[in-house]
Amino acid sequence: MxxxxxxxxxxxxxxxxxxxxxxxxxxxxxxxxxxxxxxxxxxxxxxxxxxxxxxxxxxxxxxxxxxxxxxxxxxxxxxxxxxxxxxxxxxxxxxxxxxxxxxxxxxxxxxxxxxxxxxxxxxxxxxxxxxxxxxxxxxxxxxxxxxxxxxxxxxxxxxxxxxxxxxxxxxxxxxxxxxxxxxxxxxxxxxxxxxxxxxxxxxxxQHPDNAVGAPSSWLRRAIAALRRGPGAFMTTFRVHVEALVAHRALLDASSGRIVMRLSRSLRRGRLSRILTLARRPRLRRRTRSETLLFRLWFVLG
The missing domain is CATH 3.90.550.10 (Spore Coat Polysaccharide Biosynthesis Protein SpsA; Chain A)
Structure with a gap:
């Protein structure tokens, strides 16, 4: 603690x-x-x-x-x-x-x-x-x-x-x-x-000083995501991908391939990201609407 x-x-x-x-x-x-x-x-x-x-x-x-x-x-x-x-x-x-x-x-x-x-x-x-x-x-x-x-x-x-x-x-x-x-x-x-x-x-x-807190519904989660915007989300996404690349020796073979593909895609253009999403249908969030929002931000970000 x-x-x-x-x-x-x-x-x-x-x-x-x-x-x-x-x-x-x-x-x-x-x-x-x-x-x-x-x-x-x-x-x-x-x-x-x-x-x-x-x-x-x-x-x-x-x-x-x-x-x-x-x-x-x-x-x-x-x-x-x-x-x-x-x-x-x-x-x-x-x-x-x-x-x-x-x-x-x-x-x-x-x-x-x-x-x-x-x-x-x-x-x-x-x-x-x-x-x-x-x-x-x-x-x-x-x-x-x-x-x-x-x-x-x-x-x-x-x-x-x-x-x-x-x-x-x-x-x-x-x-x-x-x-x-x-x-x-x-x-x-x-x-x-x-x-x-x-x-x-x-x-x-749940109180104002929570480090994160827990939205209690899909609607509140979606609103919170929209308020944060793509910049903060994609910054965290990139940080995680590159940190996993740095720890690739600890990952299993499948995960290692995924993070390398994502790392390359994030350095390239939108077409590369669209193709990556087409090959990685399991990049999902909890609800369909949140997943669609994530995919939009991934392509744009």
Whole structure:
């Protein structure tokens, strides 16, 4: 768990960790240079609840992705030695009591030599934990190259088996991306498994300070995409493609060919991009309208 100026929501999240039905866990956390009393709240709670915890706080502000990645790399040795899974925990959510148990059970069904990423739906709530409904369902099982068009692995639900942690430790997320999206990209592009839980496992708090947040309908997602415009989207798309090219040695053969083809296409004209789309029908987003918008931006961008 990485904290940053999240004191007002931290107690509820920490209490939900203690209430997990899966009891064998430990907390690895760092504060990312908060100006409020986030780090003091975590330390006080850890001491009072006698939680097995490792504090990696060093006073630096790294940003959300780098902070989580530093924690992931620290956890990697323990995951490998103990066969433990690693789960991302946001500071402002509330985990349902069976969150860890469901992740452990689901990942336990995967061959331990295969990198696997677990993610699940969320119960969306407002800042006061009032119900806003369920997050959208996953539809067709997501994977690569769909992972390039949209992140469906919501970080507050993500858990990784030891093989996935070892794989991710060998990478470095590019600037401008988030830790959960990069994990989703690498695991699927390397031929790993996506394990999708259709049941909600967290209360995903929606408030003005969310790093991302979760639009609750296809219409809201479409409106949000239009407001962002093609520039921001295609910048992220290009960054991800080139970062995957740089990590091509970790990808499976099919994914390696796809990222090289996309990289060449993005350097060429619109005709090349149209041909690429014709050959890559799986470059999709969650809905048909979002997919059409993505394809338009890909050709124009």
């Amino acid at each position: 990485s904290t940053y100026d999240g004191a007002r929501f931290l107690d509820a999240q920490l209490e939900s960790l203690v209430d997990q039905s899966h009891r064998s866990w430990s907390l690895i956390w760092r504060d990312d240079g908060s100006s409020d009393d986030s780090r003091h709240r975590v330390r006080a709670f850890v001491d009072a609840a006698r939680i097995d915890a490792t504090d990696r706080t060093d006073g630096r502000h790294l940003g959300i992705t780098a902070s989580f990645w530093a924690l992931l790399c620290h956890a990697a040795a323990r995951a490998e030695a103990e066969g433990a899974i690693v789960a991302f925990a946001d500071q402002d959510d509330v985990w349902l009591a069976d969150k860890l148990a469901r992740a452990v059970a689901a990942l336990g069904e995967v061959d331990p030599d295969v990198p696997a990423l677990y993610c699940a739906r969320q119960r969306l709530v407002d800042a006061q934990l009032r119900d806003l409904g369920l997050s959208p369902d996953y539809g067709d099982l997501p994977g690569f190259p769909d992972a390039l068009t949209q992140n469906v692995a919501t970080g507050c639900t993500v858990a990784l088996n030891p093989a996935a942690v070892a794989l991710l430790r060998r990478t470095r997320p590019p600037l401008g991306t988030l830790h959960d999206w990069w994990a989703y990209l690498i695991v699927t592009a390397a031929g790993g498994r996506m394990v999708v839980d259709p049941e909600p496992v967290v209360l995903y708090r």
